[in-house]
Amino acid sequence: MTDRSQPVTANEPDVLRVEGVTVALGGRTILEDVAFAIAPGSFTGLIGSNGAGKTTLLRVILGLQRPGRGRVVVAGDAGNRRNRSIGYVPQKVLLDPDMPMRARDLIGLGLDGHRFGIPMPSKTRTSLVDEMLAAVDAERFANARVGILSGGEQQRVLIAHALISRPRLLLLDEPLANLDLRSGQEIIGLLHRIATEHHIAVLLSAHEMNPLLPVMDRVVYLAGGRAAAGTTDEVIRTEVLSGLYGHPVEVLHIHDRVLVIAGPGYPDAARLAAEGAGIELG
Numbered sequence: 001m002t003d004r005s006q007p008v009t010a011n012e013p014d015v016l017r018v019e020g021v022t023v024a025l026g027g028r029t030i031l032e033d034v035a036f037a038i039a040p041g042s043f044t045g046l047i048g049s050n051g052a053g054k055t056t057l058l059r060v061i062l063g064l065q066r067p068g069r070g071r072v073v074v075a076g077d078a079g080n081r082r083n084r085s086i087g088y089v090p091q092k093v094l095l096d097p098d099m100p101m102r103a104r105d106l107i108g109l110g111l112d113g114h115r116f117g118i119p120m121p122s123k124t125r126t127s128l129v130d131e132m133l134a135a136v137d138a139e140r141f142a143n144a145r146v147g148i149l150s151g152g153e154q155q156r157v158l159i160a161h162a163l164i165s166r167p168r169l170l171l172l173d174e175p176l177a178n179l180d181l182r183s184g185q186e187i188i189g190l191l192h193r194i195a196t197e198h199h200i201a202v203l204l205s206a207h208e209m210n211p212l213l214p215v216m217d218r219v220v221y222l223a224g225g226r227a228a229a230g231t232t233d234e235v236i237r238t239e240v241l242s243g244l245y246g247h248p249v250e251v252l253h254i255h256d257r258v259l260v261i262a263g264p265g266y267p268d269a270a271r272l273a274a275e276g277a278g279i280e281l282g
Helices: 054-062 103-112 123-135 151-163 181-198 238-245 268-276
Strands: 016-025 028-038 043-047 069-074 086-089 169-173 201-206 218-223 226-230 249-254 257-262
Touching: 016 054, 028 054, 028 069, 028 218, 043 054, 043 181, 054 069, 054 086, 054 169, 054 201, 086 151, 103 123, 103 151, 123 151, 151 169, 151 181, 169 181, 181 201, 218 238, 226 238, 238 249
Parallel strands: 028 226, 043 201, 043 218, 086 169, 169 201
Antiparallel strands: 016 028, 016 069, 218 226, 249 257
């Protein structure tokens, strides 16, 4: 994998700084002293299993969850209110097939959906919607009802909805979860192009890092509420992840893929995991 740890934006102020964030809910620590930074135009993967704290961390960044300790700074603003510099694509959006809303209408709500009343048509608004449709390659289904679109097409529309307000940071919560392999690859490629061409920092949460390896500048790996952050070469290492998990972990690099094997029984566990992924260890 090419080392993209020094993007051309390295001398610019960070778009996002997470500084020692700790969150406890119901007497249980969800996040503990999480710290990392994201540069403009970069692509960062937020990796962790279900329950690792990814969604809670995104809620903290969005200002929807107040941390017990630490703070979040977005585009120089450390306030707790919703920051307009952030675009957000949530994990689950249920779009009724019978809902009489076109793709372009949903995208337009990203401009005025926070206001009461019916949005008034204007040439400027239409131009912005058309620009976002082009940015996510969605022109061909711009006038289709969003509820009948495929999963990949809906993701494009939701990304455009999040981008139309011109955010500096785009957060996506498990956007690949319900997509097939091809659709997932197309969305990853689209997001990488958006980060590069529009100079927007992308933070994408996922439980599987391999689809992101070709485009990730940095990774934030969550386990047990704690985080390790850096380039993939810095973070995805046996000694780093073993310390993060608090027990032995083996990291295998096979055929341009990464396998993280946790728990007893290695190397038998590694062989079983590799076989499950269709990989021969030899």
